[in-house]
Amino acid sequence: MTPRPLTPARYVASLVAWVALWLPVAAVAVVVGGRLWTWGSRAQMADVLWLRLEWVATASAVGASLALAGLAMQALLRNPLAEPYILGVSGGAGLAYVLGSLFLSVAAAPLLAMAGAMATVVLVYAIARRRGRLQPYTLLLAGVILNAFYAAGIMLVTAVVRPEQRGEIAVWMMGNIGAFGPQWPLIGVVAALAAGAGVLFAFLAKGFNLVAVGEDTAGALGVRVHRLRAVTFVAASLLAGASVALAGPIGFVGLICPHVLRMLLGPDHRRLVPAALFFGATFLVLADLAACFWEGATNRAVPVGVLTAMCGGPFFIYLLRTRWRKRMEVR
Amino acid sequence: MRPDDAQAKRGGSPHPPRNEGHERGGYGDPPRGNLAPEPATLEAEGLRFAYAPGEAVLAGLSMTAPAGRLTAVLGPNGSGKTTLLKVLVGLLAPSAGEVRLAGRPLASYRRADLARRLAYVPQETLAAVGFTVRETVLMGRSPHVGALGFESEADWRAAREALRLTETERFAERDLADLSGGERQRVLVARALAQEPDVVLLDEPTSFLDIRHQHGIYGLLRHLVGEEGKTVVTVSHDLSLAAAYADAVVLVARGEVAAAGTPLEVIRPEVLEPVYETPVEVRTDEATGRPLVLPRPPQR
């Protein structure tokens, strides 16, 4: 592929191409997942359609958020193993959600989860700050410590509650797209955050490229490295926290999607950011559709996080072996 | 067009004459580069900087890099050269003193403006994240491209020119990770050139290069000064190499300027020995008229 300048026209064209991938997949997922053609009465079909729309919207919003957050975290920490939950956000949001939904208030549980995520952001920032700056190394350490703390907290809650609630916690921890109960406001929030972060990261993409190659050169080229780090950290954490509030901690999406995209598109974040948004959405919609088929066949629900791990792993190994492009992953 | 060829065509020595002066020696009036760069003087006054309280790295350092000249910053290890360069670029903020570009303090420039005028070639090795040489050089255009990073033909032209000048065109599409150290160093310089700056600051650009590439880089720097009229400041630890090519020399010791002037004035045993704390012998290279530094084993 001969290299060409990244002009606005080409950018918009690639954006349109990504939307053209996601929209049909989402539409098919709605129709096929609910088997809409099998319902006799319109009222029944309307009910199932509404539910499927809700769940596909959830999958899209959460997939987009997680993929973007994963990409940002990998750029921020310069670490290929970074994923959205590495800085403790899923633990903070998760513990708050579990406590809220079991004891305090079902309706307020997502809000509590967001509050937990934001509190974690503040905590990590305070712990990791050195002379007013965030270094990747200290961020990672602070995140690992907090994750361990939250895991202990959730284990404590699990040990203390009744057995039936224990099962609930365990299922929630695996991450689940579908929920019985209207969640449109929360879906709207997550979608808005994903869109907003997409725009924000599109403007920061230049800086991500430069920082990835070298911090000093990035600074000399006009990038405010430390401000970039702080903004990215907060935005990625909010994305992750909101996703956890909506669908629980779905793992693997935030780790896999950026790497797959890097293999397809190269390391340039200007291309990666819009791709991550729509590819992440498509990815999770497909995973949810697979979970739907599974449920239809076995009459048992499988958490979508399990599917993403089981299917994503081997696929990633395959990609790694065949090396679609010579471009390396983040080193 | 290799800088050496240009010099050979013009005849005469590739180096400026012995005496300092306003002439740019041997090259006539330099033709202007792509964008007519304004001669930009880089001045530092009373710089103080410490990484940690009590450990001052720069202790009231003042120096001037004259416009359109190649200034070499010399000094022993730990004298603060790299820190000085970072402060000059604006990466580090001094606790006292100021840096002025073309008479205006650095702080008065907008970051994007500053990035368009100052280019920095650091000593760091580039992290190999999969970018090609062309993409890396294009990153040098980032102060010129818009917020979203869209590139225009002008950007690609500037990148091509930078690749040509540094003779890195032939591996433009190769992954940075596949290059040798010297080639990568040239790519870094190319990226700085793609910025189309007025001032280029380099931190030991030849430390890992063999003699051919060392002279190649310095020849390129002379071209930048002579043909393009840029101001170049380079940190070096090779005294002879610096002496051979530089118009002006600044000798830094313990965070202060120990001596400044032409190579002939500064590269002298009585100046160098107290700073480096080792006996040196200075001879004159008959072909160029420039000083050659020969260290002598310490007499104990």
Next chain:
Amino acid sequence: MARRRHPALAAALAGAILAAAVTAGCDDGPAPPGAGGDASAAPPQPLRILSLAPNLTEILFAMGLGDSIVGRSTYCTHPPEAAAVPAVGDTMHLDLDRIIRAEPTLALLVTKRTETVRRLEGLGIRVVAVQADRMAQLRETIRTLGAETGRPRAAAGLLDRIDADLAAVRRRVAGLPRPRTLFAFPMTVGSSRIMVAGRGTFVDDLLAAAGAENAYPDRADWPTVSPAQVVAMRPEVVIINAATAGPADRKDAIRRAWQELASVPAVRDGRVHILEAKYLTIPGPRVGQAARALAETIHPELATSRAAGLPARRATRATPRAANVSSPHGCHWRLVRQCSANRHALAGKQPVAPRAPDVAEASP
């Protein structure tokens, strides 16, 4: 006439002796050693029972054996007298220390785990594991308990009471239409599936007694169904048993969730009810009460006619809620009592007395 009074006196004496004999064998006190009509299996030592299931504890108390219970599981909270008995954990986690100190002679539990049985037997206790998944099994269990404790007549008496309760309920609903009813539990966090009572459970038997047809068609125990499957089942009545503790706004969340399924007849007609009574899922002495509660929920017109009901045995607390009549149908998501009260008020009939002794909302 002296001659006539003699046989009468003899008859009276005989009757008195008989009555004394009968009452001597009656079960309203701790069983004396070796007493009871079952000589073959009754152990000679005093009866010290370890009851590790809530329904078994209730059955034992109903049989008058409350004083013989020396250990209970942590979940055995009914009747209130059970609280006085020390708790020794539950079938999953036994506090062997406390069990040994209680010195039980008989352990009763509902489990299929042989490991627990073996562990207790290892302590030298006689262990009897029973099942109570269906009504037939419940009867079997009560008889077994009667045999094991040496009180077969108490067991028979309990069975008679239960049968009478259920028969009364059946009488009341006879002739009424049998709606498709789904007995469900609240949705859980992180899952879209809802647990329901299948046709293999005793709740199914209760639903049948209460004059309803289980909307779930298969012979499963406690399956989970997806919302799409609920839509396909088209239940006419939905009963949600929100018995376990949860956050305060849980019922609102449940209502909002079910309102999404607008095509379900129960949702459309406002026949989704949330009942908080725990005894609905405890196969024990209160099954009659459970059947009655279900019947009154499923057939609201029954709530007024309690004349044919049973004598109020237990005083129970009712938590009245404010009525909120918001649609021509009378009510949507209200608790059973107030719902029926409102409908009758609307229909111009006499409102129900606010505090009837037997209510569906009895706190367990």
